[in-house]
Amino acid sequence: MQLAELLDKTGLDVLDHLEREVTVPVIDGLQAQGDLIVVPFDMITTVTAAQYGWRLVPPEGIELVRGAAGNNPHTLVADPGTCQLNGAVADRLGLTIAVIHNTAPAYLVHPEHGASGIAPGHWLVRRQQESTISRYSLRTLIAD
DSSP: OBHHHHHHHHOOOOOTTSOTTSBOOEESSOEEETTEEEEEGGGOSSOEEOSSOEEEOOTTOEEEEOOTTSOOOEEEEESTTSEEEEOOEEOTTSOEEEEEEESSOEEEEETTTEEEEEOSEEEEEEEOOOSOGGGSOHHHHHHO
16 A cells, blocks of 8 residues: 555645655564554563453544654554454553554554554554663563
8 A cells, every 4th residue: 555545545644755655564573663663462471451442443543642742643544344452451661552453454654754554463552662772682672
């Protein structure tokens, strides 16, 4: 899917300097978009998602996080009936935003970053942890 097509489907927009004719990559693995990290759920050992709290992502999408000044939201979008989100999650660092399960590609749209696709699967979406990478291995950052 091209960025222009995704923006037309969702009614979202990105900044003018971004190329709209680019194909949005659909990634089947660990990925980041700005300060969000999308992690395959099978890599996670210390986060639990409640059995309740699952909801379908609506056609207009769901804002996962918005910048401190109220700008630049990261919005999760998907075709109707293909993606569920659960915000009833617990992790000891408090960085997890949601767990998602999608049966078709879902997309994160951001005004400055454009869009990235999430392959079908079970995923954890979290904020990045502010720390020096030398103090932690990547595995520790993902698992905590």
